[in-house]
Amino acid sequence: MSSKKTAREIIEDPDFKALVSKKNTFSIILTILELVLYFGFVGLIAYNKPFLAQKLSAGGATTIGIPIAVMTIMISWVLTAVYIFWANASYDNDVKKLKDKMGG
Amino acid sequence: MPTTAPQTMIGQANPTAIMFFVAFVISTLLITWWAAKRTRTTKDFYAAGRSVTGFQNGLALAGDYMSAASFLGIAGLVSTKGYDGLIYSVGWLVGWPIIMFLISEPLRNLGKYTFADVVSYRLNQRPIRAAAAAGSLVVVITYLIAQMVGAGTLIKLMFGLPFEIAIGVTGTLMISYVLFGGMIATTWVQIIKAALLLGGATILVLLTLNKFSFSYGDLFGQAEKLYTNKFLEPGGLVTSPVDAFSLGLALMFGTAGLPHILMRFFTVPDVKEARKSVFYATGFIGYFYILTVTIGFGAAVLVGQKIIMGIDKGGNMAGPLLAEALGGNLFLGFLSAVAFATILAVVSGLTLAGASAFSHDLFVGVIRRGQASEKEEVKVAKIATVGLGITAILLGILFKGQNVAFLVGLTFAIAASANFPALLMSIMWKKFTTAGAVLSIYSGLIVATVLLILSPTVWVDIVHKSDxxxxxxxxxxxxxxxxxxxxxxxxxxxxxxxxxxxxxxxxxxxxxxxxxxxxxxxxxSKMPQAIFPLKNPGIYSMAAAFLIGILASLLAPDKEAEKKFEGEKLREYIGVGAEE
CATH class of the missing domain: 1.10.287 (Helix Hairpins)
Structure with missing residues (x-):
């Protein structure tokens, strides 16, 4: 390996630039997914109450709205898990590589 | 069953509740004593020495966030309004993924003790710290008043203690934890409270489902029989779509702007633990809301709305009544003590966040221009703790009997408008300037407050109540x-x-x-009309904060700050130079 880079050189390093844009893209995509999920739910309440009031099965009492609300909570949590898996598998490795280039 | 009116112990001095509560107080005071010996530096006092693990911080975040208002209030709302209560509970969770994706890691890498550290990182320290401290303190104080008044009312309902004494006990304990044990004691109070609350609610849900042979279908079936299918459908909570979106925005981004939540990310050693803590916190909080909603439906069926609303019109006693019906006096006592512990933990976290804004941002950052010894800083933080505690007690008593529900809405609207936009732009946007940040914070603060005062919630329901x-x-x-x-x-x-x-x-x-x-x-036609039509101003106050922040930054660019952004990115994304 060549000599270690300084902070200024790391800032100019294409790998660092790629890391920043990758992280921002991933964060923004997940943020948009969460916004669509929640405001989609709010939109259903505001514009299509009858849809949520449908029964899940004939003769049952449970409405479609109940699992949809619970799923909104659960999917939100799953999205945080997706972020963790991505960060652990990809982001942390990239950070480590860049830090090695800098010499610690 | 709804037809047989149970003899309730609620509202009387309950020896089991007092016993459990005393046990909680003794163990938390012991922890505080233990923590006090370990609290020497500012890093210990504000950030628990950055030694909290991701799992512990996840529980502590959940402890900070799950208030008695959400435990008793949402169960009550579900028991009286059915599906509408469930809608409300979803809104309280959805801010957490936003914290994960946008805030938690940059916050941990860039900051030291308060979120103002992050906003002011490459900008002019004094004006930003003053503005951020104003944003933090307003949020902390409005939320504290809401919690204190809620505490006085709930403790009076559950233990039969007079309002003023309940507030005095809450305030004194909260001051003791923070004053002597700083963040270490506060963290452990949160962790114990979160474990007790999650455990207690889980037992209550198991006892409830046991009555329905562990079938949610049966539970909803009986609820439908008693209260018709309207109970399981969206009803009157959401009337105007704009109102719904505005409240949703405030809840979602307000969560990501609460100073006592943001502060917890400085207690973990690195970004890996920071993100882990959000994952755990989101899981615990989501699980908790699902439990709370189940408790609400269970109470509606097994206790009955008539009895629930007979004791408290807002339905706040639905959970305790269900606990009494299913687990007797012993379980009621346990759950009442847990509710008290819940209030205590939340107000402690708020007080610590307020004290940090006061000492770290206002005293050291603004008055001393960054020149103060650690000893002085901790001393000022401790004085601020006592001052805030006494203020909270006095304001709590002053607001006795007032409708303070609007304060929670105000807290989230201000957090979403004053704190969140400035924080986000400072970590994401190269061209953000000092003027942009300061104007964004103040405009978010002022627009949210003024619009809320002119909204139906305050203008009609409070100011023109007699009309x-x-x-x-x-x-x-x-x-x-x-x-x-x-x-x-x-x-x-x-x-x-x-x-x-x-x-x-x-x-x-x-x-x-x-x-x-x-x-x-x-x-x-003589009915007083609100000057501003929405119940929550979030959509306008957030837009104002972002727009003004962007315009001010573009109109007067700051080349120096732009240059520094490159260095900030190095620290933000790979943690070079982050606080250890």
Missing amino acids: VQAVEKAVKAIEEPMKAKVADLEKQKAPGLDAAKIAEIDASIAAEKKAAEPMVKEAR
């Missing part, structure tokens, strides 16, 4: 005699009457109704 009551009285005065006449006419429709006679009676009924109509309309 509303007068109008309602006038309407009643017109409608009641009309209804009496109609009822009389209806009675004349005896069976066997010929069709012509019935048609005649129906015509007189219609005439009575029609005669009253313009009078009612006339009376209603």
Whole structure:
């Protein structure tokens, strides 16, 4: 390996630039997914109450709205898990590589 | 079952509750004593020495966030309003993924003790710290008042303690934890409280589901039988779509702007633990809301709305009543003590966040221009803790009997408008300037506060309360005699009457109704109108904060700050130079 880079050189390093844009893209995509999920739910309440009031099965009492609300909570949590898996598998490795280039 | 009125112990001095509560107080005070010996530096006092693990911080975040208002309030809302309560609970969770994706890691890498550290990182320290401290302190104080008044009312309901004494006990304990044990003690109070609350709610849900052979279908089936299918459908909570979106925005981004939540990310050693803590916190909080909603439906079926609303109109005692019905006095005592512990933990976290804004941002950052010894800083933080604690007690007593629900809305609107936009732009946007940040914070703060005062929540329900009551009285005065006449006419429709006679009676009924109509309309026209139409100003105040922040930054660019952004990125994304 060549000599270690300084902070200024790391800032100019294409790998660092790629890391920043990758992280921002991933964060923004997940943020948009969460916004669509929640405001989609709010939109259903505001514009299509009858849809949520449908029964899940004939003769049952449970409405479609109940699992949809619970799923909104659960999917939100799953999205945080997706972020963790991505960060652990990809982001942390990239950070480590860049830090090695800098010499610690 | 709903028909048999149970003898409730709620509202009386309950020896089991007191026993459990005393046990909680003794163990947390022991922890505080243990923590006090380990609290020497500012890093210990504000950030627990950055030694909290991701799992512990996840529990502590959940402890900070799950207030008694959400435990008792959401269960109550579900038990009285059904599905609408469930809608509300979803809104309280959805801010957490946003914290994960946008805030938690940059915050940990860039900051030291407060989120103002992050906003001011490459900008002019003093004006930003002053503005951020204002944003933090307003959020902390409004939320503290709401929690304190709630605490006084709930403790009075559950233990039969007088309001002032309940607030005094809460305030004194909260001051003790923070003053002596700083963040270490506060963290452990949060962790214990979160474990107790999650454990207690889980047991209550298991006892509930046991009555329905562990089938949610059965539970909803019985709920439908008692309260019709309307109970399982969205109802009147969301009327105008814009209002719904505005409240949703405030809840979502307000969570990501609460200073006591943001502060917890400085207690973990690195970004890996920071993100882990959000994952755990989101899981615990989501699980908790699902439990709370189940408790609400369970209480509606097994206790009954009549009894729940007979004890407290808002339904706040639904959970405790269900606990008493299913687990007897012992379980009621346990759950009441847990609710008390819940309040204590939340107000402790708030007090610590307020004290940090005061000492780290205002005293060290603004007054001393960054020049103060650690000893001085901790001393000022401790003085601020006592000052804030006493303020909270006094304001809590001052607001006794007031409707403080609007304060929670205000807290989230301000957090979403004053704190969140400036924080996000400072970590994401190269061209953000000092003027942009300061103007964004103040405009978010002012627009949110002014619009909320002009909104139906405050302008109509509080400021013009007597006018509303007068109008309602006038309407009643017109409608009641009309209804009496109609009822009389209806009675004349005896069976066997010929069709012509019935048609005649129906015509007189219609005439009575029609005669009253313009009078009612006339009376209603005097109803006070809000100057600002939405119940929550979030959509406008957030837009104002972002727009003004962006415009101010673009109109007067700051090349120096732009240059520094490159260095900030190095620290933000790979943690070079982050606080250890």
